[in-house]
Each structure stands twice: as C-alpha cells, then as structure tokens.
Amino acid sequence: MVVVFIPFKALGHLIHNFIRELGRMGCFLAESLFWMIFPPYLIARVIKQINFIGVKTISVIVLTGLFTGMVLALQTYYALVKFGAETSLGPVVALSLIRELGPVISALMVTGRAGSAVTAEIGIMRITEQIDALDAMALNPYKYLIVPNLLAGIISLPLLNAIFVVVGVLGGYGVGAGLTGISSGTYFGGIRDFIEAKDILEGIYKSLCFGLLISLISCCKGYHTGYGAEGVSKATTQAVVISSVSILICDYFLTSILVA
Amino acid sequence: MSVMIEVIDLHKSFNGHEVLRGINLKVEKGQVLALIGGSGKGKSVLLKHIMGMMKQDSGQVKVDNQDIRKPRGKALRRLKERFGIVFQGGALFDSLTAFDNVAFPLKEKTKMKSSEIRVAVLQELARVGLSGAENKYPAEISGGMRKRVALARCLVMHPEIVLFDEPTTGLDPLMGKAIHNLIRDCQKSLSFTAIIVTHEIPAIFSIVDQVAMLYEGKIIAVGTPEEIQTSKDPVVHQFISGELEGPISVK
Numbered sequence: 459m460v461v462v463f464i465p466f467k468a469l470g471h472l473i474h475n476f477i478r479e480l481g482r483m484g485c486f487l488a489e490s491l492f493w494m495i496f497p498p499y500l501i502a503r504v505i506k507q508i509n510f511i512g513v514k515t516i517s518v519i520v521l522t523g524l525f526t527g528m529v530l531a532l533q534t535y536y537a538l539v540k541f542g543a544e545t546s547l548g549p550v551v552a553l554s555l556i557r558e559l560g561p562v563i564s565a566l567m568v569t570g571r572a573g574s575a576v577t578a579e580i581g582i583m584r585i586t587e588q589i590d591a592l593d594a595m596a597l598n599p600y601k602y603l604i605v606p607n608l609l610a611g612i613i614s615l616p617l618l619n620a621i622f623v624v625v626g627v628l629g630g631y632g633v634g635a636g637l638t639g640i641s642s643g644t645y646f647g648g649i650r651d652f653i654e655a656k657d658i659l660e661g662i663y664k665s666l667c668f669g670l671l672i673s674l675i676s677c678c679k680g681y682h683t684g685y686g687a688e689g690v691s692k693a694t695t696q697a698v699v700i701s702s703v704s705i706l707i708c709d710y711f712l713t714s715i716l717v718a
Numbered sequence: 719m720s721v722m723i724e725v726i727d728l729h730k731s732f733n734g735h736e737v738l739r740g741i742n743l744k745v746e747k748g749q750v751l752a753l754i755g756g757s758g759k760g761k762s763v764l765l766k767h768i769m770g771m772m773k774q775d776s777g778q779v780k781v782d783n784q785d786i787r788k789p790r791g792k793a794l795r796r797l798k799e800r801f802g803i804v805f806q807g808g809a810l811f812d813s814l815t816a817f818d819n820v821a822f823p824l825k826e827k828t829k830m831k832s833s834e835i836r837v838a839v840l841q842e843l844a845r846v847g848l849s850g851a852e853n854k855y856p857a858e859i860s861g862g863m864r865k866r867v868a869l870a871r872c873l874v875m876h877p878e879i880v881l882f883d884e885p886t887t888g889l890d891p892l893m894g895k896a897i898h899n900l901i902r903d904c905q906k907s908l909s910f911t912a913i914i915v916t917h918e919i920p921a922i923f924s925i926v927d928q929v930a931m932l933y934e935g936k937i938i939a940v941g942t943p944e945e946i947q948t949s950k951d952p953v954v955h956q957f958i959s960g961e962l963e964g965p966i967s968v969k
Binding site for chain 1: 766769771794795798799801802803805806807809810811812822823826827875
C-alpha cells in the first residue's frame with residue numbers, strides 16, 4: 459500500500475470499529491428492552507442489583523458529595539466576595555450541584571465503583587461458561603443478568619444523585635457558615651427562592667440517562683468480553699473509559715436540549 | 719429404537735475457517751455416544767449446535783424428529799428443558815454454594831416449595847457422592863467434586879438428553895474413572911440419551927454404546943467401541959492407538 463494512504467486506512471478502521479460498536483450496543487439495548495417488557499419479572503434480582511449498584515455506593519457518594527459541596531462553596535465564596543454577593547452562595551452552590559455536578563459526579567462514581575464490577579462479573583461469567591449454563595437451563599441471560607442491572611442503574615442513579623446534592627448543599631453551608639458566618643435562613647432561603655422545579659427535573663433526567671448509559675455499557679462490555687483474564691481486564695477498562703467519556707458528552711447534549 | 723438426535727449435513731465457519739464441513743450423525747434414544755477427535759477440531763462446537771446454543775451456517779439438527787431452530791418462545795424453552803449439559807469446566811456459579819448451584823434450576827424453573835427443593839438437591843448430591851459438601855463454594859472443592867456438582871445440577875431437572883463436554887479433563891486417572899462410572903450409573907438409572915465429548919481413550923469405551931470420530935470437520939467413523947477399536951481406517955487407527963506417525967499430522 460502507498461504510504462500516504464496508511465493514515466486513511468487507520469482512520470477508516472477506527473470509524474468502522476466505532477460504527478460496529480455502536481450497532482452492537484444498539485442491538486444489545488433493543489434486546490434488553492424487549493426482555494424487560496415480558497414476564498416473568500425478576501423483582502428479587504432487581505433489588506439485589508439496586509443494593510449492589512445503589513446502596514453500596516452511598517458511602518462514596520456521601521464523601522464525594524460533601525467535599526464537592528465544600529470546595530464549590532469555597533471557590534464560589536471568593537468569587538462572590540468580589541461582587542459583594544456573598545448572600546447568593548446558597549443558590550449558586552445548590553444550582554451547580556442540582557443541574558450539573560450532582561448528576562455527573564455521582565454517575566462517574568457509580569461507573570468507577572459499580573460499573574467496573576458489573577463488567578468484570580458478567581465477563582467472568584462469560585469466559586467460565588456460566589452464561590452458557592444459564593442458556594442451557596433455558597433461562598434467558600438477558601432477562602436474568604442484563605435487565606436487572608439496567609433497571610437497577612436507572613433506579614439507583616437519581617436516588618444517589620439526590621443524596622449527593624443534599625450532602626453537597628449541607629457541606630456548602632458548613633463552609634459558608636464557617637467562612638462568612640452566613641445564617642442558615644439566608645443560605646437555605648436563597649436556595650428555596652431561586653431553585654425551580656425544572657432545575658430539579660433537569661438533574662433527574664440526566665441521572666436517569668446516565669444510569670441507563672452506565673448499566674448498558676458495563677453489561678454490554680462484559681457480555682461481549684474477549685478471551686481469558688486479559689479479555690475481562692480489557693473489557694472492564696473499556697467499560698469505565700467509555701462510560702465516563704459518554705457521560706460527559708451526553709451531559710453537554712442533554713444540557714443543551716433541556717436548557718433550550 | 720427411535721432416533722433421538724439427528725444431525726444432517728451441518729456446516730459452520732468462523733471468520734472464513736470452516737470448522738464443521740457437513741456433519742451427519744444419529745444417536746438413538748437411550749444410547750450413549752462418545753464423540754472423539756483432535757483438540758480444537760469442533761467437537762464442542764458440534765455439541766453447542768446440538769444444544770441450539772449456536773446457529774449453523776447450513777444443515778439441520780433434529781431432536782426427537784423436531785428441527786431445533788424452528789420452535790420459538792415457550793416451545794423453545796420446553797425443548798431446551800429436555801437437555802442438560804455438563805460443561806468442560808463445570809460452569810458452576812462461583813458465588814453460590816454447591817447446594818445453591820444444584821438448587822438453582824429448581825428455584826428458577828419450577829414452583830417447588832423450598833422443603834421439596836432441599837430434599838431433591840440433597841438426593842442428587844448423594845447420587846453423585848457429595849453428601850456433606852453442600853455448603854462448600856466451587857472455589858473450595860476439587861476439580862472432580864466440581865464436575866460432580868455440575869452433573870448433579872444437570873440431573874436434578876431430569877433431562878432426557880445429557881451432553882458432556884470433556885467431563886474428565888484435568889482429573890487424575892482414578893477420579894476420571896470414578897466420573898465415568900458415575901455417568902454410567904446415572905445413565906442406567908435415569909435412561910437419558912447422552913453424548914460425551916472426550917479424549918479418554920480407551921477408558922471411555924467401557925461406558926458407551928457408540929463411538930463417533932470427528933476429523934477435518936466430518937464424522938469419518940461411527941460404530942460400537944469394538945468396531946472402532948478394530949477399524950482399518952488409518953486415521954481412526956492412528957488416533958485410537960495414539961501413534962505420531964500416520965495421516966493425522968500433529969502440529
């Protein structure tokens with residue numbers, strides 16, 4: 459091949475892989491949604507996965523939420539002081555957390571803690587023929603493994619986001635009160651006056667989308683993992699990287715749609 | 719005797735490499751057939767086609783005179799429920815104990831009460847000689863015990879057809895013999911039809927009714943163990959005797 463064409467070949471290969479991956483993910487989602495509709499509904503499996511994805515991530519969410527709120531208040535305070543608008547600290551912190559930081563950071567935390575584990579678990583089940591064993595028992599692997607994870611992701615993320623925001627706002631208040639002696643009435647009153655239902659809804663919509671995205675990518679990568687330990691490790695890394703990048707890209711597009 | 723499994727002109731390729739090149743095979747009801755052949759030559763692939771877990775490029779697999787690719791929904795589930803498979807590595811759920819592994823299909827597929835499940839599971843574990851090991855996890859038991867648990871999990875649903883994918887691989891000769899005897903005893907008491915993919919030659923010949931040899935994507939010989947052992951076919955003879963010189967090239 460002529461040397462000048464090599465970059466084009468590489469680019470074509472990249473685009474081809476991207477489209478193939480997108481197609482596979484789309485088919486995976488369609489098949490999962492199909493099996494989600496029809497009974498039997500494995501409620502116990504969904505609850506188990508909510509416990510794994512949601513409940514066990516609460517401590518991480520509380521910790522990150524607290525410090526995110528605190529640092530946000532700290533940064534915002536020094537900016538607001540320049541304009542003499544320190545009393546707006548509450549609404550600024552709350553708005554940032556509700557509309558942007560809450561959904562995004564909680565999603566990134568879930569990706570790191572639960573998404574990677576879901577990929578590794580499903581990947582190991584794949585390479586050790588446990589998924590084939592389910593199929594051999596006439597149990598649909600989508601119904602048994604994938605659907606509970608998707609539902610758990612969709613249910614858990616908005617709740618974790620809510621915890622993140624509440625803890626973040628409280629953390630912000632702690633820093634605000636410590637720095638400026640701002641009263642709780644001013645801080646929380648401002649939040650009540652400025653925050654509207656659509657702000658909260660925006661955060662919820664984002665969380666729902668991110669929940670679906672994380673579960674979908676994690677499950678799909680695990681389900682279609684490569685061979686051996688290396689295959690699972692690669693799938694897990696890809697799941698975390700793709701989920702994280704997708705969250706940030708989707709966040710931009712969701713924001714532009716929801717704000718408009 | 720009626721034909722339970724029939725494979726007709728089955729073809730399958732992976733990335734342009736043709737693994738199965740027109741397989742024809744019949745297994746009669748209640749018979750045990752050993753499927754022998756070189757490593758990586760498509761024996762497990764054939765097994766997965768028989769089970770309906772892989773889709774062939776062309777050809778047909780019939781179970782009890784019914785094409786396994788035709789049924790959908792409940793009919794497909796009912797057909798699959800007639801099968802049991804013991805995977806090469808056991809494919810036990812590693813987060814569940816031996817008891818829970820065996821109980822798993824009963825919990826998920828039947829409406830049995832937990833007391834009935836307990837009785838059935840303990841009975842099945844006793845059948846495979848694992849009484850007392852019910853609370854152990856797969857990682858805590860030996861390879862032979864894992865194969866036994868896998869067999870118990872398979873038999874607890876009383877399948878009509880059982881497929882064994884190298885059930886004695888990685889086991890010492892004594893444990894291998896014990897597993898063979900266990901398969902024979904279970905087959906005698908439950909009368910299932912079985913296909914055993916194996917490399918255990920000649921040990922396997924004592925427990926099977928028929929032997930089929932897969933070579934270059936085709937079944938080149940089918941017969942009783944005696945017929946296979948006395949076969950004049952140079953490929954079969956070389957494979958059975960384990961000689962390095964002959965038509966089969968060892969790469």
